[in-house]
Amino acid sequence: MTAGFWLESCLIYYRPIILGMRYTMKCHSVQKKLSAYQDRELEPRGQEEVGRHLLSCQSCREQYEKLERVWQTLGELEEIRPDPWFYRQLTRKIKEPREQGLLPALQHVFQLLCEPVIASILLIIGLMAGSYLGSMLAQYDLFPFQSIPVSSSQGTFFTSMKVFDPAPPGTLAHGYLQMVSYKEDESR
């Protein structure tokens, strides 16, 4: 037995007490059928049974009225009319592909391929530019940890990773730590 089942059972049992209404097991099965009842998709006997229940049960009637209100609201959505030249345009379009041959299909394929290719190229350019700028900054002593010699690309990578240290070389925190360790050495 799942938690959902127990919750549903409790709701069915206690709802009449909470709402002060007469809510039976029948209400539960009727409310499941309300949508099909509204669409007149139940068997004739089912339609009749639900209809009869709605006459006598306020709770289910309220549910059904809510459904009906939504249905009415959807009816307000406007209907559009075709352009007066719809058929003329249509016949022109029907003739067009025969004149153009394979060109529109090729254009479509090109469009499909073009967008992901351009996005990939931009991504690669971005990554390369980022990597190049990173190594430039390290080489030209623009980072605070400039005192560390950079000899190779591997060195640049590890140097760059020093940024994530709690006290990267060259920062105030690093200076303080060095000062403290110097004093400790002196005291020894």
Add this chain to the structure above:
Amino acid sequence: MDKEIPSEDLMTRIAKDDTDAFEILVNRHQTSVLNLIYRFIGDRAGAQDLAQEVFIKVWQAARDYEPKAKFTTWLYRITVNLCLNELKSARRRRWFSFYRSDGDSEDAIEENFSDGSPTAEDLLLARERNHQITDALQSLPDNQRMALILKRYDDLSYEEIARILGCSVSAVESLLVRAKRTLQEKLRNF
């Protein structure tokens, strides 16, 4: 007189390149196809283009058409497939270009006040309500939205909707229950 000719018979004539039959068929079904698309994608200009695409498919497929089911079921199936494909490519376009279209429905609302002179307040209110209903519809998942539109505006049976969407009748029932529940929540201020 045109109304007396069943759409299935018109399709037989269209298969023999009869353009008069095609014109009758287009005139008969263009409004329902157009509005089905418009309510589904929520874009007026896009709906006109897509409705034309539907009839182009009808023209091209006329020779392969076999009247097994109702003509409208077949027509709506083409429409639904085109709508779903269009939405997929529109989402992809939007992802790349951050494109979003809105405000298409305003002309349509003015058209609906055909008796003459709507006041500015009437127009504003109608626009606002229309936007809210459109937004509520657009918030539904694609298959729930399509099932709901086919039921509400075209009054199709569950069986017909199931055939159009390619699912079971019980799945349609479940889609409609969930769609109605969501809309009850979204439109509770109406």
